[in-house]
Amino acid sequence: MSMPTYLGLPAFPEAAATALGNAQLRRNLAHATTTIRVKRAAAVAELADWQQLRAAGKAIKDHTLAHLDTYLARLEERVTDAGGHVHWARDAAEANGIVAALVHAAGADSVVKVKSMTTQETGLNEALAAEHITALETDLAELIVQLGHDQPSHILVPAIHRNRTEIRDIFLAEMADVPSGLTDAPAELAAAARTHLRRAFLSAKVGVSGANFAIADTGTLVVVESEGNGRMCLTLPETLISVVGIEKVLPSWRDLEVFLALLPRSSTAERMNPYTSTWTGVRPGDGPRDFHLVLLDNGRTDALADTIGRQALRCIRCSACLNVCPVYERVGGHAYGSPYPGPIGAIITPQLRGVTSPLDASLPYASTLCGACYEVCPVAINIPEALVHLRAEVVDAQRSSPHAERIVMGLAAWVLRSGRRLGLVQRAASASRVLLGRSGRIRRLPPPLNAWTKTRDAPAPPPESFRAWWARTHGGAQ
Amino acid sequence: MRIALFITCLTDTLFPDTGKAITSLLERLGHEVAFPAGQACCGQMHFNSGYRRETVPMVRGFARAFGGFDAIVTPSASCAAMVREYHPAVAAQAGDAGLAREVGEIAPRVHEVSGLLVNVLGVVDVGAYFPYRVAYHPSCHSLRMLRVGDAPLRLLRAVRGLDLVDLPGAEECCGFGGTFAIKNAGTSAAMCADKVAAVRGSGAQVLCSCDNSCLMHIGGTLTRQRADVTVRHLAEILASAS
Numbered sequence: 001m002s003m004p005t006y007l008g009l010p011a012f013p014e015a016a017a018t019a020l021g022n023a024q025l026r027r028n029l030a031h032a033t034t035t036i037r038v039k040r041a042a043a044v045a046e047l048a049d050w051q052q053l054r055a056a057g058k059a060i061k062d063h064t065l066a067h068l069d070t071y072l073a074r075l076e077e078r079v080t081d082a083g084g085h086v087h088w089a090r091d092a093a094e095a096n097g098i099v100a101a102l103v104h105a106a107g108a109d110s111v112v113k114v115k116s117m118t119t120q121e122t123g124l125n126e127a128l129a130a131e132h133i134t135a136l137e138t139d140l141a142e143l144i145v146q147l148g149h150d151q152p153s154h155i156l157v158p159a160i161h162r163n164r165t166e167i168r169d170i171f172l173a174e175m176a177d178v179p180s181g182l183t184d185a186p187a188e189l190a191a192a193a194r195t196h197l198r199r200a201f202l203s204a205k206v207g208v209s210g211a212n213f214a215i216a217d218t219g220t221l222v223v224v225e226s227e228g229n230g231r232m233c234l235t236l237p238e239t240l241i242s243v244v245g246i247e248k249v250l251p252s253w254r255d256l257e258v259f260l261a262l263l264p265r266s267s268t269a270e271r272m273n274p275y276t277s278t279w280t281g282v283r284p285g286d287g288p289r290d291f292h293l294v295l296l297d298n299g300r301t302d303a304l305a306d307t308i309g310r311q312a313l314r315c316i317r318c319s320a321c322l323n324v325c326p327v328y329e330r331v332g333g334h335a336y337g338s339p340y341p342g343p344i345g346a347i348i349t350p351q352l353r354g355v356t357s358p359l360d361a362s363l364p365y366a367s368t369l370c371g372a373c374y375e376v377c378p379v380a381i382n383i384p385e386a387l388v389h390l391r392a393e394v395v396d397a398q399r400s401s402p403h404a405e406r407i408v409m410g411l412a413a414w415v416l417r418s419g420r421r422l423g424l425v426q427r428a429a430s431a432s433r434v435l436l437g438r439s440g441r442i443r444r445l446p447p448p449l450n451a452w453t454k455t456r457d458a459p460a461p462p463p464e465s466f467r468a469w470w471a472r473t474h475g476g477a478q
Numbered sequence: 479m480r481i482a483l484f485i486t487c488l489t490d491t492l493f494p495d496t497g498k499a500i501t502s503l504l505e506r507l508g509h510e511v512a513f514p515a516g517q518a519c520c521g522q523m524h525f526n527s528g529y530r531r532e533t534v535p536m537v538r539g540f541a542r543a544f545g546g547f548d549a550i551v552t553p554s555a556s557c558a559a560m561v562r563e564y565h566p567a568v569a570a571q572a573g574d575a576g577l578a579r580e581v582g583e584i585a586p587r588v589h590e591v592s593g594l595l596v597n598v599l600g601v602v603d604v605g606a607y608f609p610y611r612v613a614y615h616p617s618c619h620s621l622r623m624l625r626v627g628d629a630p631l632r633l634l635r636a637v638r639g640l641d642l643v644d645l646p647g648a649e650e651c652c653g654f655g656g657t658f659a660i661k662n663a664g665t666s667a668a669m670c671a672d673k674v675a676a677v678r679g680s681g682a683q684v685l686c687s688c689d690n691s692c693l694m695h696i697g698g699t700l701t702r703q704r705a706d707v708t709v710r711h712l713a714e715i716l717a718s719a720s
Binding site for chain 2: 012013016017020026326327330331364365366367368369370371372374375388390391392393394395396406409410412413415416417418419420421422425426429441443448449451452454455456457458459461462464465466467469470471474
């Protein structure tokens with residue numbers, strides 16, 4: 001089974017245009033994000049010390065990131081002591097190669113997967129397919145996405161863009177053991193997926209997961225989930241392989257407590273999520289006999305070196321920022337061209353992949369800088385600040401080549417740093433108002449400003465600017 | 479008090495009535511308004527669009543124009559936020575210690591209109607009369623960067639004759655976002671369409687805000703739709719008297 005890759009996707013504005021034209025998608029997204037937004041606000045309001053928890057989450061992550069070398073080495077030592085094996089992967093290809101080799105060594109040609117952002121980032125399923133290994137997604141929404149030859153469009157709710165009729169059609173077309181006469185009743189759909197997955201859980205030799213947290217002190221991995229499919233994958237197969245970004249490490253269990261309060265309320269608006277699985281190495285007679293931890297860099301060390309961009313590494317993948325983002329609500333997740341959509345994706349993806357492709361260079365601009373994301377972020381990532389910082393990287397990367405926008409902005413900067421020059425431009429604008437419209441409104445402007453006047457009138461310049469009025473009435477300069 | 483007016487390039491060029499309103503309002507309250515003629519732009523558009531290098535001379539020009547004033551008022555919450563939040567960062571990044579010191583002194587003295595009135599001058603009732611149904615759009619930067627809180631609403635509630643109506647989804651962005659409105663015009667327009675629908679459904683005759691940039695965006699969509707709602711900067715309503 002193949003999935004489309006993210007290579008060669010259009011820049012954000014073009015991809016957004018497709019989504020904006022889909023009225024059903026916009027209704028689905030508006031309904032889903034508005035509902036979860038209201039629920040999250042209520043769940044957070046229950047805790048009087050939410051802002052202190054948030055500050056603690058930020059401080060713990062910042063401390064850990066500042067001492068990442070220490071905590072990663074400790075994690076490796078403790079996982080090894082507990083009978084696990086630790087592998088280090090510089091990039092996606094290395095991580096995928098390690099996993100494929102381990103699956104081959106286990107004598108398997110298929111794996112069951114826990115929902116994992118990290119293995120989406122590395123394109124593990126496609127890499128395994130090239131090695132003739134089948135990867136089965138067991139999270140219900142991920143299964144819908146996989147069967148539909150689709151891409152996830154939300155961090156937490158990957159199939160948020162699908163309604164239940166579409167899901168039934170996908171099951172009927174793609175699920176080998178689908179019950180005949182399946183309707184779009186949610187209970188029937190869930191039962192069909194359950195039957196389909198149960199067989200795979202019981203026969204799988206290898207499970208693949210990510211992890212929400214990795215505790216350095218004890219070498220313990222943590223997965224937080226809602227459906228219980230994750231626990232099946234983590235406990236039934238003989239071999240368990242966990243692919244985890246290096247930023248997921250926490251020093252101790254005391255630190256975990258803070259995040260187990262922050263994460264469920266921010267993501268699903270629950271006080272506690274239904275399943276929290278923790279495991280430490282291997283234990284005879286219980287769970288996997290062979291445990292492998294693949295620690296992934298894939299651009300994270302570069303992000304860590306960036307004093308403003310590094311705050312993105314605090315992210316705990318809760319998706320609260322997606323749910324409050326007015327841009328995400330209008331265009332959905334696919335336009336971001338990455339497993340990480342929404343505001344957090346707009347600052348993570350350009351840091352992990354660079355800003356050389358038109359898509360990646362457009363992501364930092366996919367925001368009005370309204371700040372709603374920063375306000376809800378449980379680890380206080382100042383996303384607007386990071387977006388502006390990455391925009392500067394995009395502009396600086398393009399400075400060596402001629403660029404129409406830069407010429408215009410350079411000219412504007414020359415005018416706008418001088419009161420005298422601005423005054424001259426204003427006088428010219430006021431003189432031109434006879435051409436622009438007597439109504440005080442301009443209905444049509446030339447490119448690129450026609451992007452404005454397509455749906456909005458523009459104000460015509462007034463007969464005199466404020467500064468001209470002041471000079472006339474208050475006697476000139478001070 | 480002698481208060482310097484930072485008019486902002488947008489309001490100076492396109493919405494001079496807002497500047498006249500601030501002048502008459504503050505003079506009516508017994509203050510002296512100064513207009514440093516050397517002022518131009520705070521650099522927000524360039525900074526937010528990634529033109530960091532181009533922003534530095536604008537920050538320098540701002541410091542030259544406004545150094546020495548105890549209080550600086552501006553009709554734009556987002557420009558005030560630019561000065562307060564980012565001028566020190568721009569100066570630091572430029573490696574200019576003298577400029578960093580200057581903007582460090584100036585930045586905390588820059589206030590958006592409602593913040594100046596309520597928090598600095600301690601006035602809530604400015605003696606205004608405005609007999610219309612008004613909805614208030616809290617601009618994102620007034621709400622989440624400057625954190626003006628309910629200062630604008632308190633001022634509006636004290637205006638005689640004014641009927642303040644509820645605006646559903648008030649805290650949602652209108653979709654302007656500076657160059658976002660051009661670069662991502664489709665998404666921007668979709669956001670504004672929802673904002674305008676809320677405004678039209680509120681029954682307001684006038685939409686009010688602390689930022690002319692949002693009002694230019696929402697107002698431009700309102701007139702395109704031939705809606706019977708006009709837009710007014712907060713200062714213009716507060717300056718109205720019978």
